[in-house]
Amino acid sequence: MIKNLLRRKSVFIPSPVTMLLSYLVLGAWAFVVLFPIYWLVVTSFKLPIQVNEGPFYLPGVDYQPSLHAWRYIFVDLWRDTVRPYFNTVVVALTSSALALLFGTVAAYGLVRFKYRPRLGAILMFIGCMALAIVTIVKLGVPWQIALIATLILFFLALKTIGRRFKRSLGNNDIAFWLISQRMLPPVAVVLPIYILFQRMHLLDTKTALIMTYLAINLPIVVWLMRDYFQSIPIELEECAVIDGASPYRVFRSIVLPLSTPGLVATFLLLLVFTWNEYLLALFLSSAKAQTMPLLVAAQNATRGPQWWYMSVLVLIMIIPVIGMAIALERFIARGLLVGAVKG
Amino acid sequence: MKTRWQRLSSQVERLAGSVFIMPAVLIVLLLSIFPLIISLYLSLSRLRFVKGGFEIKFVGLANYGKLLFGSQKRHFLGVIGDLSPAAWLVLAVVMVLIALALWRYVRSRRFSAGGLIYRSVTVVVLSLGVWYVLRTLSPGGRPGTLVVTLIYVFVGITVQYVLGLGLALLTTQRLPARRFFRVVFLLPMMITPVGVAYMFRMLTDTDKGPFNPIWQALGLANFSWVNNPWGARAAVLIGDTWQWTPLMFIVLLAALESQPVECREAGLVDGASRWQLFWNITLPQLLPVSATIILIRMIEAFKIMDLPNVLTSGGPGTATESLTLHSFFAWRTFDLGGSAAIAYMLLFVVIVIGISYVNLVHRQVTEG
Numbered sequence: 001m002i003k004n005l006l007r008r009k010s011v012f013i014p015s016p017v018t019m020l021l022s023y024l025v026l027g028a029w030a031f032v033v034l035f036p037i038y039w040l041v042v043t044s045f046k047l048p049i050q051v052n053e054g055p056f057y058l059p060g061v062d063y064q065p066s067l068h069a070w071r072y073i074f075v076d077l078w079r080d081t082v083r084p085y086f087n088t089v090v091v092a093l094t095s096s097a098l099a100l101l102f103g104t105v106a107a108y109g110l111v112r113f114k115y116r117p118r119l120g121a122i123l124m125f126i127g128c129m130a131l132a133i134v135t136i137v138k139l140g141v142p143w144q145i146a147l148i149a150t151l152i153l154f155f156l157a158l159k160t161i162g163r164r165f166k167r168s169l170g171n172n173d174i175a176f177w178l179i180s181q182r183m184l185p186p187v188a189v190v191l192p193i194y195i196l197f198q199r200m201h202l203l204d205t206k207t208a209l210i211m212t213y214l215a216i217n218l219p220i221v222v223w224l225m226r227d228y229f230q231s232i233p234i235e236l237e238e239c240a241v242i243d244g245a246s247p248y249r250v251f252r253s254i255v256l257p258l259s260t261p262g263l264v265a266t267f268l269l270l271l272v273f274t275w276n277e278y279l280l281a282l283f284l285s286s287a288k289a290q291t292m293p294l295l296v297a298a299q300n301a302t303r304g305p306q307w308w309y310m311s312v313l314v315l316i317m318i319i320p321v322i323g324m325a326i327a328l329e330r331f332i333a334r335g336l337l338v339g340a341v342k343g
Numbered sequence: 344m345k346t347r348w349q350r351l352s353s354q355v356e357r358l359a360g361s362v363f364i365m366p367a368v369l370i371v372l373l374l375s376i377f378p379l380i381i382s383l384y385l386s387l388s389r390l391r392f393v394k395g396g397f398e399i400k401f402v403g404l405a406n407y408g409k410l411l412f413g414s415q416k417r418h419f420l421g422v423i424g425d426l427s428p429a430a431w432l433v434l435a436v437v438m439v440l441i442a443l444a445l446w447r448y449v450r451s452r453r454f455s456a457g458g459l460i461y462r463s464v465t466v467v468v469l470s471l472g473v474w475y476v477l478r479t480l481s482p483g484g485r486p487g488t489l490v491v492t493l494i495y496v497f498v499g500i501t502v503q504y505v506l507g508l509g510l511a512l513l514t515t516q517r518l519p520a521r522r523f524f525r526v527v528f529l530l531p532m533m534i535t536p537v538g539v540a541y542m543f544r545m546l547t548d549t550d551k552g553p554f555n556p557i558w559q560a561l562g563l564a565n566f567s568w569v570n571n572p573w574g575a576r577a578a579v580l581i582g583d584t585w586q587w588t589p590l591m592f593i594v595l596l597a598a599l600e601s602q603p604v605e606c607r608e609a610g611l612v613d614g615a616s617r618w619q620l621f622w623n624i625t626l627p628q629l630l631p632v633s634a635t636i637i638l639i640r641m642i643e644a645f646k647i648m649d650l651p652n653v654l655t656s657g658g659p660g661t662a663t664e665s666l667t668l669h670s671f672f673a674w675r676t677f678d679l680g681g682s683a684a685i686a687y688m689l690l691f692v693v694i695v696i697g698i699s700y701v702n703l704v705h706r707q708v709t710e711g
Contacts, residue, residue, distance in 0.1 A: 002667070022513050026524050029510060033530055035583070036542050039553055043545065055555045102366045109363030129376045174368070176701055179638065181375045183693040184645045185667040187674055188686030191385070192378035205346050215374035218367050220639055224594065227632045231601065247359035265597040268529075269590070276535035278649065293535040305541060314538035321533040 044069050044311035051307050056221075068284050069308035073316075080273070081313075087285075088275060088292045089320070096211035096270035102214075103221025104189070104263065108251055110175055110222065112228040121158055128154040136199075143199050175226065178219040190283040197284060204289050209281060213274045220273075221266055228262030229255065230248040264331040268324065273320060290318050370457070386683035399679075403594025406684035413679070417487065418661055418669065419688075423475070430477040437473050441466050462506050465699050488661060488669040489692070494576065494664060496644040498585045500637060506584070507591025508629075514597045525596065532589035540653030543582040547654065572662035575655045579663050582650045587643075591636060598632040599625070634705040639698065 042058075043051060045065035050056055059065035074080055109115075135141045136214035193212060194203070202208040232255060240250045256263070278293040285291065292313065298311040389402045400430040400680035410419045426434070445466060449453060476493060479486040486494070510528055515519045531539070545551075547569055549558040570575035602625070610620050651657055657672070664672075666689045673682035 018516075019518060022516060022518060026510070026513055026518075029506075030524060030527050030541050032585070033527055035553075036546055037530060038532075039546065040542060043363070052551065054551050055553050057553065102370060103453075105362075106364045106367035110359055113360035114361065115360065115364065124693075125372075126376065130380055133377065133380055172368045172701075172706070174364070176698070178367070179642065180694060180697065183370055183645070183697065184379065184641050184690050185648075185670060185686050187648075187667055187670045188382045188683055188690075189378040190601060191679065192381035193374075195381070196374075196377055201498060215370055218371055221636050222367060223639060227598075227635050228601070230631065231598075233630075250363075263596045265593050265671070268593065271395055272532050275533070276538075276636065278535065278537050293537050296535060296541075297537045300541070305544070307541075307545060308537070310541055317535060317538070318533050319529070322526070322530065329525055 004342055011108070032117065040311045044315060045308050048306075050078065069312045072330060073309060081316075083288075084290045084295050084315075086291050087206060087209075087289055088317075089211045091213065091289075091291060092274040094206075095210040095217065095274050096267060098210070098268055099214050099221050099269050100263065101219040102227050103218045104256075105251075106224045107216070107225035108229055108255060110171050111173075112225055112238045114245075115174060117170055117174065118168045118179050120161075122169075124157050124161075125154055128157070128283055132219050175222065182216060184199050186279045190280060193280070193285050198272075198279055203284065204286050208284050209289060211283060212280055216280075217270050217273060221270065222267070224266045225259070228259045232258050260331050264328045268328060270323060272321065274318070353702045363480045379409060382683045382686065385679050386687045388680050390677055390679045392677075402680065402693045406680045407688070409681065410684060410688060419484075419487050419489055419685070421487030421490055422483075422485040423478040424481040426478060427481050430481050434474060438470060441470060442492040462703070465703065468695075476540055486662075488666050489688075490574070491662070491664060492645060492647070492666045492689075495580065495583065495647050496641060498639055499580055499587070501585050502580075503591050504586045504633070504641070505635060506588045508595055508633075510588070510592050511595040511599055511668055512625075514596065528592050529589045531586045532593075534586070536586065536649040537653065539582060539586050540649045543578065543585075543650070544654055547578050569655055570659050572659060575659060575663045578654055579650050581649075582654065583644070583647060587640065590640060594632060595629065595679045598629055602628050638700060638705060641700070642697065645689060 002160045042056075045067070046056070046063065047061050047066050047068060056063040095259055108278050128150045131153075132146045136143050196205045197203050202206075202211075236258070237250050237252055240254050243246075245253070280298065281291045281294055282297075285294070295308055296313045296317070297301075299306040299313065346370075385399070386406055387401060387403060388399045389405070391398050391400055409415045445462060449459070462488060476490050478484055479490050514525050516526070518524075534542070546553060549555060549567055569578055594685060606624050606628075607620055610624050615623070646667050648667045648671060651663040651665055651668050652671070655663045657668050660671075666685060670682045670685040670689070
């Protein structure tokens with residue numbers, strides 16, 4: 001009997017009644033999800049007058065579809081559409097990949113190692129940074145020199161008086177500190193970040209956006225991947241260590257393959273966050289590094305929102321992400337842990 | 344064998360540990376300390392335009408004082424009214440629940456004096472908060488941006504979690520076409536928030552929106568439900584739920600898919616019902632991931648801004664204005680200090696709620 005169950009892979013084999021009910025619920029929610037998107041599609045084929053004269057539902061039946069909005073975006077504004085699109089692709093892919101890389105590694109570290117950062121050292125570091133900012137802002141010292149001087153000062157202080165402070169923090173404190181970096185609303189940090197990149201002469205570049213998104217998305221990766229790693233049985237890793245594998249080898253050959261579903265879900269999430277980010281992009285880019293969300297918001301012109309252009313832009317923005325979701329969905333579906341700890 | 348394991352693990356502790364965590368810590372540190380310090384300074388100062396530029400003057404805690412006691416108090420904290428009988432009932436229920444939770448803790452094995460003090464403080468703060476929220480929602484009262492944000496966060500997250508979990512459970516069944524549903528359910532998350540906000544502005548239009556026939560049938564065609572405070576808040580919440588249920592869905596789905604099947608199989612062999620399987624096996628295994636995704640979503644939800652801004656511009660009055668939007672409006676009028684002060688108040692609220700949540704819920708759930 002157990003053999004039979006195993007062959008069927010899933011324990012939930014729905015009866016016809018549950019199946020019907022499931023389809024009803026799933027269908028209802030699918031309608032809720034799809035109708036607004038359908039409305040976008042329909043609107044993108046409308047003339048301004050057709051939008052303003054009340055609801056029309058079916059192109060070709062109750063109104064005459066027109067390609068004017070698509071022509072405007074793809075022909076008249078071709079160059080202004082392609083550049084932000086290209087920027088968005090580059091920024092989203094690069095920063096998500098980097099965040100996934102660093103975040104996953106850090107999450108594994110937080111799960112399997114014990115860290116004891118000393119409280120005194122942290123306070124000294126913050127003090128040194130504040131000092132650096134004061135010298136840069138008040139005394140006009142170039143930021144490169146100030147930064148290097150501060151780091152030297154910090155290491156000197158760490159080696160001399162730093163040893164007196166014994167109090168230390170744990171892994172959970174590091175994790176909470178990481179996630180707390182996302183708590184300040186972007187409105188509050190845009191201005192300092194703007195000044196930061198202005199000093200580094202990186203305003204309106206893709207580098208600035210990639211760095212910002214990397215920093216703000218890292219905590220999410222760390223938190224999500226931490227939970228996935230915790231659910232991997234430690235016995236597997238112990239076996240590998242006994243067989244002589246280095247920690248890096250264990251991580252690459254055992255932990256990473258086993259957590260593919262989590263990695264894929266997290267990557268999709270990062271991609272979506274960076275792909276759609278609006279407020280920070282608004283401040284950090286103007287012409288060269290403009291991203292798509294800015295273009296969408298820019299359609300709210302002085303004559304009121306240009307619904308038709310907006311719909312086209314939103315639609316061409318979702319298509320690649322849907323492609324990614326379809327391509328990556330089967331990795332989420334694959335439960336790699338099944339039967340891993342047997343025997 | 345044992346000495347080798349120990350030697351290896353000590354080597355691991357010394358070397359690999361730092362290699363694993365250092366890059367992430369350094370990146371976050373370098374890009375976060377600076378903005379944090381600058382905006383703290385801004386929140387303690389006032390921007391003034393002088394000839395040929397502007398100057399930043401240090402004013403101490405004046406910006407915070409304005410929010411808590413001065414001209415911005417009605418806007419930020421709201422107006423308190425008298426508790427209605429229904430509100431008294433809600434308050435009583437919440438109090439009883441809190442008392443029960445505390446009693447359970449006192450009787451449990453984890454009990455310690457420090458823990459009791461910590462929990463008592465949390466309980467007092469929590470009950471005061473509930474009392475305050477209820478009074479601003481009572482007749483005669485008016486919720487400020489703080490309370491509105493709290494409503495968005497708690498109502499939104501509850502609805503989104505329940506919906507996300509239900510949908511994830513349904514799509515882990517072996518149904519034909521479940522892959523189609525999985526991809527469709529992810530769609531809302533992939534639209535840029537600004538786009539979603541404009542889309543919902545189209546949909547909530549009672550005159551030219553697609554639901555015009557329904558409004559007309561209800562006799563509400565000339566009445567804009569977005570002009571009613573609770574109607575407008577509901578519109579924002581519907582938009583938020585539409586967009587962010589997929590986040591709960593995808594994370595819970597991945598967690599469900601990577602659960603070992605053996606436990607459920609064993610339960611099934613022993614004759615457990617589906618409800619028992621869910622309640623005793625599936626749900627406990629989901630709790631760590633749930634606790635994390637709720638925390639992440641909570642932090643993001645506190646920053647809600649695009650939807651109320653585009654849908655209603657925070658109106659009618661300030662009925663749908665969230666804290667971030669409040670901060671943004673202050674920013675737009677060049678009140679940089681006031682804006683930063685609101686942001687820091689928000690940070691304070693989120694950190695207090697976040698720490699309580701991590702200590703009281705997350706840690707217990709993840710460490711068993």
